[in-house]
Amino acid sequence: MEQIGVLIVNRKTNEVLLEVEGLHKKYDGITVLEDINLSINKGEVVVILGPSGCGKSTLLRCLNGLEKIQGGDIRFHGKSIVSKDVNWQEIRQRIGMVFQNYELFPHMTVIENIILGPVKVQKRNKSEVLEQARQLLDRVGLLDRQNSYPRQLSGGQKQRIAIVRALCMNPEIMLFDEVTASLDPEMVREVLDVILGLAKQGITMLIVTHEMSFARAVADRIVFIDEAKICEITDSHEFFTKPKTERAQHFLNIFQY
Amino acid sequence: MKLNWQFILDSLPLYRDAAWITLKLGFWGILFSLAIGLICIIAQYFRVKLLRSIVQVYIELSRNTPLLIQLFFLYFGLTKLGIALSENTCAIIGLSFLGGSYMAEAFRSGLEAVSRSQIESGLSIGLSRAQLVRYVILPQAFSVGIPSIGANCIFLLKETSIVGAIAVVDLMNVTKDLIGMYYQTFEALFMLVAVYLIMILPLSIFLTWLERKVRYAEFGNQGSV
Amino acid sequence: MQSLGIRVLFNVKNIRRLLEGLMVTARIAFISILIGSLLGVVLGVIWTAKRKWIRSICRIYLEMFRIIPIFVWLFVMYFGGTTALNVDLSGETVSIIVFTLWGTAEMGDIVRGALKSLPQHQVESGKAIGLGFWELYRYILIPQAVRRMLPGAINLATRMIKTTSLVVLIGVIDVIKVGQQIIEYSRIEIPTASFWVYGFVFILYFAVCYPLSKLSRMLENKWNR
Numbered sequence: 001m002e003q004i005g006v007l008i009v010n011r012k013t014n015e016v017l018l019e020v021e022g023l024h025k026k027y028d029g030i031t032v033l034e035d036i037n038l039s040i041n042k043g044e045v046v047v048i049l050g051p052s053g054c055g056k057s058t059l060l061r062c063l064n065g066l067e068k069i070q071g072g073d074i075r076f077h078g079k080s081i082v083s084k085d086v087n088w089q090e091i092r093q094r095i096g097m098v099f100q101n102y103e104l105f106p107h108m109t110v111i112e113n114i115i116l117g118p119v120k121v122q123k124r125n126k127s128e129v130l131e132q133a134r135q136l137l138d139r140v141g142l143l144d145r146q147n148s149y150p151r152q153l154s155g156g157q158k159q160r161i162a163i164v165r166a167l168c169m170n171p172e173i174m175l176f177d178e179v180t181a182s183l184d185p186e187m188v189r190e191v192l193d194v195i196l197g198l199a200k201q202g203i204t205m206l207i208v209t210h211e212m213s214f215a216r217a218v219a220d221r222i223v224f225i226d227e228a229k230i231c232e233i234t235d236s237h238e239f240f241t242k243p244k245t246e247r248a249q250h251f252l253n254i255f256q257y
Numbered sequence: 258m259k260l261n262w263q264f265i266l267d268s269l270p271l272y273r274d275a276a277w278i279t280l281k282l283g284f285w286g287i288l289f290s291l292a293i294g295l296i297c298i299i300a301q302y303f304r305v306k307l308l309r310s311i312v313q314v315y316i317e318l319s320r321n322t323p324l325l326i327q328l329f330f331l332y333f334g335l336t337k338l339g340i341a342l343s344e345n346t347c348a349i350i351g352l353s354f355l356g357g358s359y360m361a362e363a364f365r366s367g368l369e370a371v372s373r374s375q376i377e378s379g380l381s382i383g384l385s386r387a388q389l390v391r392y393v394i395l396p397q398a399f400s401v402g403i404p405s406i407g408a409n410c411i412f413l414l415k416e417t418s419i420v421g422a423i424a425v426v427d428l429m430n431v432t433k434d435l436i437g438m439y440y441q442t443f444e445a446l447f448m449l450v451a452v453y454l455i456m457i458l459p460l461s462i463f464l465t466w467l468e469r470k471v472r473y474a475e476f477g478n479q480g481s482v
Numbered sequence: 483m484q485s486l487g488i489r490v491l492f493n494v495k496n497i498r499r500l501l502e503g504l505m506v507t508a509r510i511a512f513i514s515i516l517i518g519s520l521l522g523v524v525l526g527v528i529w530t531a532k533r534k535w536i537r538s539i540c541r542i543y544l545e546m547f548r549i550i551p552i553f554v555w556l557f558v559m560y561f562g563g564t565t566a567l568n569v570d571l572s573g574e575t576v577s578i579i580v581f582t583l584w585g586t587a588e589m590g591d592i593v594r595g596a597l598k599s600l601p602q603h604q605v606e607s608g609k610a611i612g613l614g615f616w617e618l619y620r621y622i623l624i625p626q627a628v629r630r631m632l633p634g635a636i637n638l639a640t641r642m643i644k645t646t647s648l649v650v651l652i653g654v655i656d657v658i659k660v661g662q663q664i665i666e667y668s669r670i671e672i673p674t675a676s677f678w679v680y681g682f683v684f685i686l687y688f689a690v691c692y693p694l695s696k697l698s699r700m701l702e703n704k705w706n707r
Contacts, residue, residue: 066377093383103378107396116392117382169382321640321691323647326658326684333665334677418551422651432557442565446558450550457549 012220015042017077017173017204018063024071025055025062032058034228036072040173040206045199047219047236048208051251054225056208057100060177063206064097093122096171100178102158104150104165110137111146114165122169129168136164140194156187160194167198174198176207192218212255216240224248264441265448268431275431276452278345282425283414285349290356290413291406297361298368316358324419327351332423348420352413359409367402368394400471407464414457428452487674491682496664503660504686510574510654511646514581515639521582522589529594540594544587553648555580560652573654581642588638596630597623629705636698640691647687658683 016039023036033055040046048056061067063074065081065088074081081091104113111133118129137143140160150158159179166174176195180188192214198205199218209215215222219236224243232244243249297316300308319327328351332344342350371394379393421429428449435445490496529540547555559576600623608622650658661679668675 064381066380088380089383089385092381097381099374099378099381101374103374105375105378105393105397107400117384120388120392121383121385165382317692317695318688321644321695322684322687323644325647325650326680326687329658330677330680330684334680337674337676415551418553419648429553429557436561442561446562449554450558453550453554461545461549 012044013042016040017042018206019075019078020059020063020072021075022072023059023062023069023074025058025067025069027058031228033062033069036225036230038223038230038233040204042172042204043202044220045205045207045218046221046223047215048206048223048225049212049215049251050225050231055228056225057177059225060097060175060206060208064092064095064175089121093117093169094172095175096166096169096173097175098159098162098166098177098179100181102150102155102162102182104158104162106150109147109149110142110153110161113150113161114168117165117169133164133168136167137161139197140164154187155183156190159183159187159191163191163194163198173204173206176205176209178208178210180209180211212240212252224251226251260447261441261444264439264444268435268445268448271431271435272428272448272452275426275428276456278425279414279417279427280456282345282348282352282420282427283417286352286356286413286417287410289349289353290360290409293353293357294360294362294364297357298364301365312361316361319355319358320362324351324355324416325422327354328420328423344420344424347423348417348425351420352416355416356409356413359412360406363402363405363409364398366405367398367400370401371397403471404464404468407460407467411457411460411464414460415453418453487672487678490664490668490672490675490678499660499664500657500682503655503657506574506654507646507649507656507658510577510581510649510656511643513578514585515642518582518585518642519589519635521586523593525586525590526593526597529590530597540590544591547584547587552580552584552645553651555584556648556652573649573652576652577646577649577654581645585638585642589635592631592634592638593627595634596627599630600626633698633702633705636694636701640694640698643690643694644687657686 018038018040020036020038023033024031025033036059038046048059050056058067062069065086069082072082076091076095080086081088104110105116108116111130114133114137115126115129118124118132119126134143134146137146140163142157142160142164145153145157145161150161153161163179179195180191183191188211192211195205195207195214196218205218207215207218216236221233222236222239223233224231224239224245224247226247231247232239234244234248239248240252243252297312300312328347331342331351332347335342375393375397376389379389384392417427418429421427421433424430432445432449436442439445525540525543529537531537556576559580560571560573563576564571604622604626605618608618613621646656647658650656650662661683665675665679672678
């Protein structure tokens with residue numbers, strides 16, 4: 001393993017999980033995403049960077065069917081998922097998503113939040129799910145909070161639980177939408193550590209973040225989006241030392257003092 | 258001020274019967290109001306343009322006119338058109354007409370309180386529409402809406418005081434008759450206030466307690482503790 | 483057939499009397515809302531007192547009107563007041579007194595809520611730039627408090643206007659009473675008069691209350707409390 005935060009090399013496999021081709025998205029007449037082409041292999045960690053408002057979060061939401069696209073194609077395991085008769089309910093079980101505002105269900109305890117999906121949607125055996133849920137909670141250090149309500153927890157704790165909730169569905173790919181943006185600085189680290197742990201396990205992830213050193217540490221590839229278009233897609237260590245485009249360099253300079 | 262306690266004692270049965278009628282009318286009024294409110298909310302949900310407009314018109318009409326006029330219209334007005342309804346029936350219809358829009362508003366505010374992000378969160382773990390409603394939307398809408406619904410119930414119960422105007426044998430009419438016949442004004446008024454106090458105060462206290470208990474939805478998702 | 487009935491509304495004498503009755507209703511509403519609002523502001527400020535007993539008294543005052551129906555209070559004042567003071571209180575006087583007291587209580591609650599919800603740091607930054615007590619109120623607190631009060635105040639006014647319909651039941655010759663007299667008078671000639679007259683009053687109330695409630699909602703959305 002190298003220093004400078006490059007974790008594990010050669011995690012990426014050859015199996016293509018998600019493909020985006022020529023994606024166009026308009027919002028209120030304004031083009032938010034234009035001609036997006038991207039493919040994600042199993043085991044990869046791809047981080048999406050870019051200035052605010054450039055469409056990063058929107059891209060993620062399109063991949064999960066939360067936003068409709070006006071052009072292009074998204075393919076999951078080779079099958080297009082943009083047609084009208086696509087069963088999003090089924091796909092969303094295999095694509096996990098964690099939101100910036102955690103969005104745990106306030107009227108359920110932590111453990112209830114976690115097992116709701118696996119038990120009611122995937123119809124798995126409750127005791128088996130409970131077992132997995134507890135293991136995951138233990139892994140993020142929150143097993144003792146399994147019966148608490150979200151309002152009794154800190155932001156960092158809620159976010160870690162949101163991650164566990166998504167993981168318990170055994171998704172094939174995890175989407176992270178600026179998951180530390182709402183957190184107080186002291187709590188950012190505990191969440192990022194969890195994500196780093198997942199990367200070590202080889203979980204396929206697509207992450208939108210502002211945390212530069214974290215991106216550097218966890219990513220295999222960087223997708224840099226500026227003004228609705230993909231500026232460049234570069235291997236992580238190359239991006240941070242010598243990006244291909246000037247705009248990317250300009251962006252990185254913002255974070256240097 | 259000395260009260261004639263014997264008179265009060267003697268008048269108890271009258272007040273008891275009247276209170277009973279008030280409660281019965283209030284009960285049915287509340288029940289039908291909830292039903293009408295539900296129908297309104299479902300009509301609005303299904304986004305049928307015509308239905309939604311009808312519901313809108315209904316809500317505006319019933320909320321911006323006094324119950325008394327609605328009752329007079331029903332009882333006296335409709336009679337002249339050939340439809341004769343008993344005073345109790347009119348009372349219940351009137352209360353339901355008024356209450357339905359209030360309940361519809363309470364339901365709507367409850368549903369609107371469930372944020373879009375919560376729904377997206379539920380979708381992201383693969384919940385179907387039905388499951389979304391059952392596990393995410395309804396519980397939260399309920400806790401937000403319950404105070405309004407409770408307040409509406411108390412409101413409707415208070416509005417029953419008006420149905421006396423269309424000859425229902427209610428507390429107001431009993432009081433008026435007793436004053437007119439026996440001139441025991443203070444005693445009758447004392448009983449009147451006392452009975453309403455007994456009917457409504459417990460409900461009000463219960464509602465306050467309930468509000469406090471279901472307050473979690475307000476604080477559930479807001480940042481760190 | 484019905485076109486014959488509506489005749490009752492086009493009779494000039496009737497219209498004039500209806501307008502006179504309307505004046506009575508408007509007078510009661512206007513005076514009560516005006517005085518009630520002013521006193522309510524005073525009450526609201528008092529209600530923010532630090533001492534618990536002051537606040538408790540205010541609270542009890544409000545609850546008296548929240549638990550006992552307004553109609554009951556009209557009765558109590560009308561029959562009880564007349565008997566107690568040995569003075570023949572007119573229905574109109576009683577109505578104004580009761581409505582003013584009610585309006586004061588509710589307005590006080592609204593004002594208190596508005597004052598309480600003002601962010602404390604506004605006051606602090608005002609003090610930091612040297613504003614005195616009166617200046618603080620005039621330039622910082624009152625403009626912001628007004629924004630938070632206005633929708634609720636308009637809503638209260640609307641409710642009060644609707645409730646003025648009750649004054650007919652304690653003998654005030656208001657628009658409803660005049661309507662009833664017209665109906666009686668036209669009983670033989672125009673048997674369907676009650677439908678038209680009550681319908682007219684219904685629309686009248688709607689025409690006043692609907693714009694007000696729309697205004698209140700518009701303000702609420704604009705200032706997005």
